[in-house]
Amino acid sequence: MQNRFLLFILFLTAYTPLCSAQDIFLRRGASKIINLEENPSTGYRWIITPTVESKHTVIRINDLGFTPKHKMPGSPGVHKWRLIAQEKGRLILHFEYKRVWETEVIKDLNIDIVVD
Numbered sequence: 001m002q003n004r005f006l007l008f009i010l011f012l013t014a015y016t017p018l019c020s021a022q023d024i025f026l027r028r029g030a031s032k033i034i035n036l037e038e039n040p041s042t043g044y045r046w047i048i049t050p051t052v053e054s055k056h057t058v059i060r061i062n063d064l065g066f067t068p069k070h071k072m073p074g075s076p077g078v079h080k081w082r083l084i085a086q087e088k089g090r091l092i093l094h095f096e097y098k099r100v101w102e103t104e105v106i107k108d109l110n111i112d113i114v115v116d
Contacts (some may be wrong), residue, residue: 023114026059026085031055033064033110034083036095037074040066043099044106046079051092058089085115 024032036046048061061081068077090113097107 007041007097022111026087026115034081035078036048041074047096049094058091059113060084060086086113090114
């Protein structure tokens with residue numbers, strides 16, 4: 001019995017989900033900055049797509065670009081986007097971290113945005 005319990009605990013600590021979700025609540029006119037770690041020198045970058053059922057005019061997305069953590073070429077860093085609430089509604093953004101020319105997704109993130 002103890003062995004099964006230890007195996008279960010080991011499984012839980014070793015398991016890290018590839019998909020996560022986040023909720024953002026904004027008032028009209030407010031903004032929020034999203035920061036995601038990225039390393040475009042390896043070809044991996046975040047690709048954003050709104051879900052099909054979402055209304056695209058709820059927010060405006062400004063791409064603030066990539067900033068490396070170090071001055072050394074090829075260093076990973078942070079990619080930033082500013083989300084600006086434009087009108088009442090709901091939008092789900094789906095972020096996929098992958099190489100554009102490959103189908104394999106390394107990480108993904110869903111952000112559910114509600115504008116009041």
